[in-house]
Amino acid sequence: MGRNIPNVLSIAGVDPSGGAGLLADLKTFSALGAYGCGVVAALTAQNTRAVDGVHVPPNAFLQQQIDTLFADVEIDSVKLGMLADPLTVRTVADRLAHFAAPRVVCDPVMVAKSGDHLLSPEAVSMLREALLPQAFMLTPNLPEAGVLLGGRSPETVREMYRAAERLRDLLPLGSERWVLLKGGHLPGNELTDLLFDGDRMVEMASQRIDTRNTHGTGCTLSSAVTALLPRHAGGFRPVEAAVRQAREYLLAAIAAAGQLAVGRGHGPVHHFHAWWRL
Numbered sequence: 269m270g271r272n273i274p275n276v277l278s279i280a281g282v283d284p285s286g287g288a289g290l291l292a293d294l295k296t297f298s299a300l301g302a303y304g305c306g307v308v309a310a311l312t313a314q315n316t317r318a319v320d321g322v323h324v325p326p327n328a329f330l331q332q333q334i335d336t337l338f339a340d341v342e343i344d345s346v347k348l349g350m351l352a353d354p355l356t357v358r359t360v361a362d363r364l365a366h367f368a369a370p371r372v373v374c375d376p377v378m379v380a381k382s383g384d385h386l387l388s389p390e391a392v393s394m395l396r397e398a399l400l401p402q403a404f405m406l407t408p409n410l411p412e413a414g415v416l417l418g419g420r421s422p423e424t425v426r427e428m429y430r431a432a433e434r435l436r437d438l439l440p441l442g443s444e445r446w447v448l449l450k451g452g453h454l455p456g457n458e459l460t461d462l463l464f465d466g467d468r469m470v471e472m473a474s475q476r477i478d479t480r481n482t483h484g485t486g487c488t489l490s491s492a493v494t495a496l497l498p499r500h501a502g503g504f505r506p507v508e509a510a511v512r513q514a515r516e517y518l519l520a521a522i523a524a525a526g527q528l529a530v531g532r533g534h535g536p537v538h539h540f541h542a543w544w545r546l
Contacts, residue, residue: 280349
């Protein structure tokens with residue numbers, strides 16, 4: 269990267285409430301000093317309480333969005349969010365391979381905060397087959413880890429360790445690939461995430477913040493990592509450094525979420541907590 273400001277791409281669905289998906293990714297990129305680009309992979313009728321509908325754009329237009337962008341803009345990292353059906357997953361995988369996209373962070377968005385399912389079983393199979401071989405990092409939460417591994421969700425930190433190891437087996441061997449397993453669904457006052465590259469397991473713990481405003485936390489963490497990976501490239505343990513800074517950003521955004529008043533369900537985090545002075 270020969271530029272001071274990285275160009276970072278999100279390929280994801282649109283949440284009209286702005287708390288999750290593509291709009292949240294672009295806010296995160298901007299807050300962390302990256303120039304955000306976006307490809308629309310799905311449209312949702314969604315608010316802070318529910319997902320009422322999903323519309324998938326024509327596949328040819330999805331490919332056209334990706335091809336047109338990569339033909340002109342040098343992309344330094346890519347975040348993948350909601351890819352609703354198998355054809356969408358296959359198309360994204362094919363185009364990323366064609367352009368040799370760097371630092372692909374795959375956030376396997378499967379279930380919304382409201383409990384609504386966003387990814388079909390057939391799309392999950394295609395994700396394993398076509399997309400994970402290209403992923404630099406996989407960032408599932410515990411329910412998503414259960415789906416990817418074909419079993420129940422991990423219920424303890426000990427079970428998270430085994431799940432992280434098995435998830436790493438889904439990624440290519442013999443190259444630098446990472447799993448960031450997000451432990452926010454475990455009970456208790458402490459949050460534990462695991463970062464694993466097939467050799468070294470890094471446990472990252474923090475205190476849980478008591479708030480209802482957690483809409484889009486998974487999207488925000490993954491997009492924060494995506495924005496920060498190019499900035500930490502060449503440094504000491506760059507992936508770990510990017511993840512640690514991304515977690516700090518998210519925790520501060522959650523802590524400041526009460527300054528916002530968006531919806532009557534699970535409100536969004538405050539992406540611009542460090543920039544807005546109320």
